[in-house]
Amino acid sequence: MGAVDSPKTNKENPLPSEATKILQSIASKWSDVADPNALQVIRLKGAMTNEVYQIKWPTKAGEMSRKVLVRIYGEGVDVFFNREDEIKTFECMSKHGQGPRLLGRFSTGRIEEFIRARTLSAADMRDPDISPLIAAKLREFHDLDMPGSKVIKLWDRLRYNWLNTAKRLCSQEEVEAFRLNALEEEISELERKLTSNHCIGFCHNDLQYGNIMMDEQTKSITIIDYEYSSYNPIAFDIANHFCEMAADYHSETPHLLDYNKYPGLEERQRFIHIYLSSSGSQSNDCEAGQLLEDVEKYTLASHLWWGLWGIISAKVPMVLAEEVGAVGLFLTRCDAGRMADESGIEI
Incomplete structure (x- = not known):
């Protein structure tokens, strides 16, 4: 089930270290991001199967920030569906232009393109x-x-x-x-x-x-x-x-x-x-x-x-x-x- 954009900012970074490293690597490839390490982590409320976070970086121009989405898989959800099948579906949907692009994967979750829509x-x-x-x-x-x-x-x-x-x-x-x-x-x-x-x-x-x-x-x-x-x-x-x-x-x-x-x-x-x-x-x-x-x-x-x-x-x-x-x-x-x-x- 999906997340509704009703964010609650976390004071400390709750993400796994491997996810943070991937995020910093992604941001380092964007020339408009001032500091790839200066990421802001916002928990999105309403997700029922995963923990979902919006990640933001300020840009050099100070206008629209760069954003991605991090999805941390919920514990115990394997009783409902096969996670590998779900990831294959996600990748295929992305190729069909039906959803966000997959930007990175780590052991307990993935990083997705942030869709600028409500x-x-x-x-x-x-x-x-x-x-x-x-x-x-x-x-x-x-x-x-x-x-x-x-x-x-x-x-x-x-x-x-x-x-x-x-x-x-x-x-x-x-x-x-x-x-x-x-x-x-x-x-x-x-x-x-x-x-x-x-x-x-x-x-x-x-x-x-x-x-x-x-x-x-x-x-x-x-x-x-x-x-x-x-x-x-x-x-x-x-x-x-x-x-x-x-x-x-x-x-x-x-x-x-x-x-x-x-x-x-x-x-x-x-x-x-x-x-x-x-x-x-x-x-x-x-x-x-x-x-x-x-x-x-x-x-x-x-x-x-x-x-x-x-x-x-x-x-x-x-x-x-x-x-x-x-x-x-x-x-x-x-x-x-x-x-x-x-x-x-x-x-």
């Missing part, structure tokens, strides 16, 4: 001027031809990776309280009912506002943070994006989702039409209606996805445990899933 806020997600830009960018993202296997990762990750990990980390009382023993069959039932000729694309799988940036001048959208990215049904990615509109991770209750903010039917239809037509071909009502129907169903899978993520996060020493009530997020996702199930969604 991270979106929770309110931006439903802004009628911004949401269409996200829809078009998401279609472009899904159409990327990424290396590696193009098989769906959703179900195996839920069933064999996250569910097994949750069972291993939880006490027997917690396993029973969260009904973890019943989830394997529920995941399999969803897979049986949802996997049928659905369009597959390269999905972000975590399209919340902190992972979307916008250049205010050009209005161009950049999607960042690819830890969870993989090939999946595109309906799952859109479903997750709609659910994220109900979240505000910078409120006093970041673990509670407010479904009064969930996009209404017309809003969802508009997003789908823009998504489908952004590639140049005009979408028809039948195609849009089918995709919207698929999205509604994959909402259930999205709740399972982040529900399991939440309970595992409460057990591993990652940044999220400090900033978001992980178990609370699990419970609110489960409640949302039950409400969706009870609302009569036919799958």
Whole structure:
């Protein structure tokens, strides 16, 4: 999950020495930097999987400073994704011009190009001027031809990776309280009912506002943070994006989702039409209606996805445990899933 630009300056340099050396080497190649050693380290709040820092150097002209981003990998996150796969995805996305360039790597993190754009806020997600830009960018993202296997990762990750990990980390009382023993069959039932000729694309799988940036001048959208990215049904990615509109991770209750903010039917239809037509071909009502129907169903899978993520996060020493009530997020996702199930969604 991405960082929101709400910085807190650290009095002492919290970076590993090897990262500091690489940063000084990078800055020494910039002729406008007065002193490569005079770096300023600013912690960016809101990152849930890593620690993220903005690094600044004053320039000789004293105008715009040079900046890069340092990402220190969170402890315990290997239970969620393969870090080497994520780095390969990052490098490939960079080559596609889809995100920041990779400037350097060290044993516990990496250094990225600083994108001069603002991270979106929770309110931006439903802004009628911004949401269409996200829809078009998401279609472009899904159409990327990424290396590696193009098989769906959703179900195996839920069933064999996250569910097994949750069972291993939880006490027997917690396993029973969260009904973890019943989830394997529920995941399999969803897979049986949802996997049928659905369009597959390269999905972000975590399209919340902190992972979307916008250049205010050009209005161009950049999607960042690819830890969870993989090939999946595109309906799952859109479903997750709609659910994220109900979240505000910078409120006093970041673990509670407010479904009064969930996009209404017309809003969802508009997003789908823009998504489908952004590639140049005009979408028809039948195609849009089918995709919207698929999205509604994959909402259930999205709740399972982040529900399991939440309970595992409460057990591993990652940044999220400090900033978001992980178990609370699990419970609110489960409640949302039950409400969706009870609302009569036919799958």
